[in-house]
Amino acid sequence: MPNSSAEIFIDSWRVYEKVVAHNYMYHDEFHTKVKIYLEKKFGTSPINILDLGCGDASGINSITENITLNSYRGYDLSGTALEYARAKFKDAEYSCILVQKDIREAVKEAGEKYEVVYSSYALHHLSDEEKQKAFTAIYSTLVPGGVFIYIDIFRPQLESREEYLQGYITWIYSEWHSLKDAEKALISNHVLENDYPASEDWMKKAALNTGFYIFNSPVNFHKHQLWLLEKE
Numbered sequence: 001m002p003n004s005s006a007e008i009f010i011d012s013w014r015v016y017e018k019v020v021a022h023n024y025m026y027h028d029e030f031h032t033k034v035k036i037y038l039e040k041k042f043g044t045s046p047i048n049i050l051d052l053g054c055g056d057a058s059g060i061n062s063i064t065e066n067i068t069l070n071s072y073r074g075y076d077l078s079g080t081a082l083e084y085a086r087a088k089f090k091d092a093e094y095s096c097i098l099v100q101k102d103i104r105e106a107v108k109e110a111g112e113k114y115e116v117v118y119s120s121y122a123l124h125h126l127s128d129e130e131k132q133k134a135f136t137a138i139y140s141t142l143v144p145g146g147v148f149i150y151i152d153i154f155r156p157q158l159e160s161r162e163e164y165l166q167g168y169i170t171w172i173y174s175e176w177h178s179l180k181d182a183e184k185a186l187i188s189n190h191v192l193e194n195d196y197p198a199s200e201d202w203m204k205k206a207a208l209n210t211g212f213y214i215f216n217s218p219v220n221f222h223k224h225q226l227w228l229l230e231k232e
């Protein structure tokens with residue numbers, strides 16, 4: 001896939017911020033679930049987090065509010081988003097590294113040391129073949145007992161990519177009321193050119209083939225899902 005997947009996040013980060021602020025992609029619901037899961041799983045043991053396609057790292061502070069971080073490493077192609085992320089971490093008391101790099105390269109250099117690999121709405125920019133490679137690399141970077149927390153868009157098995165994306169765009173135009181038409185058009189073009197959502201069936205098979213234990217059925221919020229994939 002071309003690197004144009006990050007263009008909108010370089011030039012128009014403020015539009016995406018608006019989408020998140022209005023919770024159109026259910027970040028709030030997913031963050032609440034992830035926060036509870038992390039607190040139950042790790043308690044106060046210090047953990048290391050790798051965030052792939054971190055953007056401005058907007059969710060990290062809330063999901064880690066009651067757990068102890070030893071380190072956080074985020075990768076993203078957008079320098080603009082990383083600048084916002086840097087500001088968020090300026091008072092962090094743990095090691096925090098932000099790197100401008102393609103996810104496909106980032107996963108190769110991570111090393112086996114993370115309790116948590118987190119990726120939210122970024123891997124759908126890769127083809128299924130590239131996603132599978134990323135999952136394999138993610139599995140290797142996790143310590144035993146670690147978890148891959150994966151939030152993304154997924155299409156039903158019987159829907160083609162084109163059908164799914166058209167449905168998504170129709171939904172943007174009818175429900176994302178706080179965006180101007182030009183903003184909706186910008187996002188719709190980005191979606192059509194750069195989004196390759198996996199099917200739910202493909203995702204389940206890929207997770208199992210990689211060796212993950214699927215902690216629970218994926219949590220669904222209208223076209224968006226959270227997967228909790230554990231390395232035993």
Ligand SMILES: C[S@@+](CC[C@H](N)C(=O)[O-])C[C@H]1O[C@@H](n2cnc3c(N)ncnc32)[C@H](O)[C@@H]1O
Nearest residue numbers: 005006009053054055076077078102103120122
């Ligand atoms: C929809 S935003 C998600 C940001 C954040 N993780 C969230 O959940 O709000 C997608 C992010 O992935 C980044 N991105 C897209 N393709 C990428 C790639 N191949 N490598 C690294 N980052 C990429 C974009 O720059 C953008 O910040």
